[in-house]
Amino acid sequence: MKLKLEVSGDTTLPNDVWMVTLTEDFVYVLSSRWSTTPNVAIFNTRQGGVFGAEERLYGLSVNNISNYRIEINISQSTFETYVDGTLWMTNQMRLPFIDVRRVNVEGFTALRSFHIGYEMC
Numbered sequence: 001m002k003l004k005l006e007v008s009g010d011t012t013l014p015n016d017v018w019m020v021t022l023t024e025d026f027v028y029v030l031s032s033r034w035s036t037t038p039n040v041a042i043f044n045t046r047q048g049g050v051f052g053a054e055e056r057l058y059g060l061s062v063n064n065i066s067n068y069r070i071e072i073n074i075s076q077s078t079f080e081t082y083v084d085g086t087l088w089m090t091n092q093m094r095l096p097f098i099d100v101r102r103v104n105v106e107g108f109t110a111l112r113s114f115h116i117g118y119e120m121c
Contacts, residue, residue: 001074001097005105006112009065011035013107017070021099026051028072028079028100030089034065043081043091057089067112 009015011034019028026046033040043055062068063084073080074097081089105111 001116001118003070003072003074003103004113004115005070006067006114007070007105007108008067008110008112009034009062010107010109011065015108016104016106017072018104018106019097019100020102020104021095022101023099025095025099027093027095027097028091030070030072030081032060041081041088043079043089045094047095052094055089055091060088066109 005017007015009032015032015034017028017030018026020026025048026044029042029044029046031042031044033042038059039061041057041060045052060083068084071082073082077093079089079091079093080087081091103116105114
């Protein structure tokens with residue numbers, strides 16, 4: 001399965017993507033924090049109100065903060081997060097993806113497109 005977002009970022013607010021279950025657990029959190037030095041992307045999960053261990057990537061960048069693409073490839077065991085076609089992070093799935101009921105995006109100045117599907121081209 002793949003989730004694709006065409007977005008504009010905000011350099012002061014984190015750019016966040018959340019995959020949330022009915023119980024409000026977070027199966028996937030990507031938080032791109034442009035205002036920190038160095039810039040950082042954080043992957044995490046939350047179950048029962050408790051966050052897991054953060055996985056961080058420092059010194060990241062995008063081609064153009066006003067227009068960039070996030071792609072999240074979802075397999076049975078991992079999330080692969082690409083930005084502008086470059087693999088940023090590969091993270092092990094900690095909670096079952098089957099329970100996801102909504103996707104939240106926060107901190108972006110624009111959301112140009114949002115696509116979710118199976119085996120998308």
